[in-house]
Amino acid sequence: MDRTYEKALEIIDSRKRVRRPNAACSSRASLLPNLPVGSGTSGLRGMPSLVGMAEWLQPVGHSADDINAxxxxxxxxxxxxxxxxxxxxxxxxxxxxxxxxxxKTGLYTSPHLICPEERIRLDGRTIDRERFARYFFEIFDRLPQLHSPYDSSLPVVQRGPRNLQLYALLAFHTFIREKVxxxxxxxxxxxxxxxxxxxxxxxxxxxxxxxxxxxxxxxxxxxxxxxxxxxxxxxxxxxxxxxxxxxxxxxxxxxxxxxxxxxxxxxxxxxxxxxxxxxxxxxxxxxxxxxxxxxxxxxxxxxxxxxxxxxxxxxxxxxxxxxxxxPGRFKVVHDAGISGCTWYLDAAHNEMSVAIAAQWFAAETAAASAMPTSSLESGEGSARILIFSHINELRDSVALLASLATALRDCQAEIGHVIFTKYATIKPGEDKADWRPSLEAEKLHATWQKCQPGTRIWDESSIGAAVARARDIVKFSTCSAGQVLVTGSQHLVGPVLEILQS
Missing domain, CATH: 3.40.1190.10 (Mur-like, catalytic domain)
Structure with missing residues (x-):
């Protein structure tokens, strides 16, 4: 088998859960007999991610004592x-x-921003792709469940780890092998x-x-x-x-x-x-x-x-x-391609976090701008732009945007342009799709305009197109500078940061 980094990612990605079950899994009680009553656990859908982890660690060669060590x-x-x-x-x-x-220290975090290997760090540095692949295939060789497509109809241990469980197994295996x-x-x-x-x-x-x-x-x-x-x-x-x-x-x-x-x-x-x-x-x-x-x-x-x-x-x-x-938290990047354009990136993805991101953006731009926001389109000051995307079946993107819009308004950070986009990472030159705003997009438009009615709203079908749109707005604006806030999800901030750093 091809044992490259790319093949490892292909296998890991193939084990993503397409969607969560609509109802609680009926077999949970037998696997977790101590499930407390009245603790809120009834809200869980599907099999808890802990189930199977100990059983998969054993054939990989790791005992509970190895993990504790x-x-x-x-x-x-x-x-x-x-x-x-x-x-x-x-x-x-x-x-x-x-x-x-x-x-020697180890650090495991989730999710990654740009590259999957960012999840596993040794002495503060992302592990290299060679080790990522080598340690993954050591697990692969010991878990025959990974040799077949993921089958949710099988019992948990027999179906093998899902995507995030596999990343956790890989992290434990890496840290043990590296003797941190x-x-x-x-x-x-x-x-x-x-x-x-x-x-x-x-x-x-x-x-x-x-x-x-x-x-x-x-x-x-x-x-x-x-x-x-x-x-x-x-x-x-x-x-x-x-x-x-x-x-x-x-x-x-x-x-x-x-x-x-x-x-x-x-x-x-x-x-x-x-x-x-x-x-x-x-x-x-x-x-x-x-x-x-x-x-x-x-x-x-x-x-x-x-x-x-x-x-x-x-x-x-x-x-x-x-x-x-x-990476991705309260990050300021000066655009090498567009003079005077500064990007403010924060991977906030819940209502508490986007409010803080708004406060941070307002404070940073207020310090950087000599002119008040009322001069937005007057030939002076800065063109303020928001790029937003949030796609998650477990969160309300409209409510998230409402929190962000309200916080920016309360901070007196008026936005001249809002760009809504999908998570697609098609390059602008390759993007031929005509994205017609969905009902969800229309709700986002209405929510934003309720808080900041003077904003120009754009819809773009890919992240690359959204970045290009923001750059064009700054390039052809009569303002002296551009300030772009990017927030709503790591799945948005990561690709934007990658574009800016390329």
């Missing part, structure tokens, strides 16, 4: 998970560079039944900011979502959480306390850490200080659990922040 920091939450994981890894990598331990000293592990969704929760004895567990997201599978309310996320808490593992902004009688924090106590732990809520450097661009906007503080607390708790000095040095903290980067 990775010395894991496990992170769940609604927003800020990737940033928090990257901060925790960066703090420990900086500490290891100074002291010699940890000598520690791993920071991000959940995919939820926590209790997430594929990554096959870890029985992490050293540290951490919960980032929680909000209303994945309601269909984790809801219906915040307490249900908190219950799922806190499923990563384990006996013997430090339990941390960022300070939760909950307006309903501290319900969320109460759930986290209860779930930690059930494991014999006391959850510690982490406030903003004053040791973080001021003025660092990596800690902008302010929410990143919150994520960094939780990452710092997790790193120090990990060192304490390993019997090492608890507190990182001031130099460790400074160096970790300076070396930290996270």
């Amino acid at each position: 990775l010395n894991i920091i496990h992170v769940a939450g609604t927003k800020g998970k990737g940033s928090t994981c990257a901060f925790a890894e960066s703090f420990l990598r900086a500490h290891g560079r100074r002291t010699g331990y940890p000598a 000293d520690m791993v920071v592990l991000e959940t995919h969704s939820g926590g209790e039944y997430d594929a990554t929760n096959v870890v029985e004895r992490p050293l540290v567990t951490a919960i980032t900011t929680l909000g209303m997201d994945h309601v269909v599978t984790l809801g219906p309310g915040m307490e249900n979502i908190a219950w799922h996320k806190a499923g990563i808490f384990k006996s013997g593992a430090v339990a941390l959480s960022t300070v939760q902004a909950d307006d309903t009688d501290r319900t969320v924090e109460g759930v986290l306390h209860g779930r930690a106590e059930a494991k014999g732990q006391v959850v510690r809520f982490v406030a903003e850490d004053e040791r973080l450097p001021t003025g660092a661009r990596q800690l902008q906007p302010r929410v990143q200080r919150k994520n960094a503080s939780l990452g710092l607390a997790a790193a120090e708790a990990w060192l304490e659990a390993r019997g090492k000095p608890r507190e990182l040095s001031a130099n460790d903290v400074q160096a970790a922040v300076e070396q930290w980067s996270w």
Whole structure:
């Protein structure tokens, strides 16, 4: 068989679930007999991703003890998970560079922005494609289920891992083969039944900011979502959480306390850490200080659990922040092809996140623009453009856009042009399709115009066409500069960033 990187991706992609089942799987109860009543778990559809993980790890050659020996920091939450994981890894990598331990770090996050191998990092660097393919086919050789097309009618273990389960297996296998000293592990969704929760004895567990997201599978309310996320808490593992902004009688924090106590732990809520450097661009906007503080607390708790000095040095903290980067979050790119055009990219994909993205865009553009937004089309100031796309059966794209439009309006960030697009990545020169706006697109138009009625709206059938449209608007505008906000999904931000960097 062809054992290239491309072939590995072909097999992984072939195991994507086409769509979630409409109803809860009737066989769940036999596989998960301890399914609690009244916890919100009835919202789950289909088989929980945790089912089968232990059974697939065994033929690959890894026991529960092998996974536990990775010395894991496990992170769940609604927003800020990737940033928090990257901060925790960066703090420990900086500490290891100074002291010699940890000598080698691993980081697993999901989803990827541009390339699938971004999900698995060693010492802060994406693994190379040769190792990605080599380790994948080592798994392939040991799991005969992967040799046949995915068949959802078979029992779970016999059908083999789905797409995300396979990525998690590949990450565990890579970290074990590479003999890392520690791993920071991000959940995919939820926590209790997430594929990554096959870890029985992490050293540290951490919960980032929680909000209303994945309601269909984790809801219906915040307490249900908190219950799922806190499923990563384990006996013997430090339990941390960022300070939760909950307006309903501290319900969320109460759930986290209860779930930690059930494991014999006391959850510690982490406030903003004053040791973080001021003025660092990596800690902008302010929410990143919150994520960094939780990452710092997790790193120090990990060192304490390993019997090492608890507190990182001031130099460790400074160096970790300076070396930290996270693609697709609060990213500013100056367009090399269009003079004066600046792109602001953030992969926000829920209502909490797009509101923060709007605030960040407003603050950044206000600082960069000498003229007020009222001069948008007057020959001065900047042409402000939004590129938006969000396609997800579990979220309401119209509600997401409404939150974004309202937040931009409240921040006085008036948008001159909005470009709606699909996730298609056809290059503009190859794009011959005539995309007629669907009913969904018409709803997006109406939602936007309700908040900012003076905006010119465009529909483009591919991401490449949307980028070309934005560049043309700036190029032929009478304004002196262009400011383009790209948000709504990683599936949008990744391809746009790839175009800009090409």
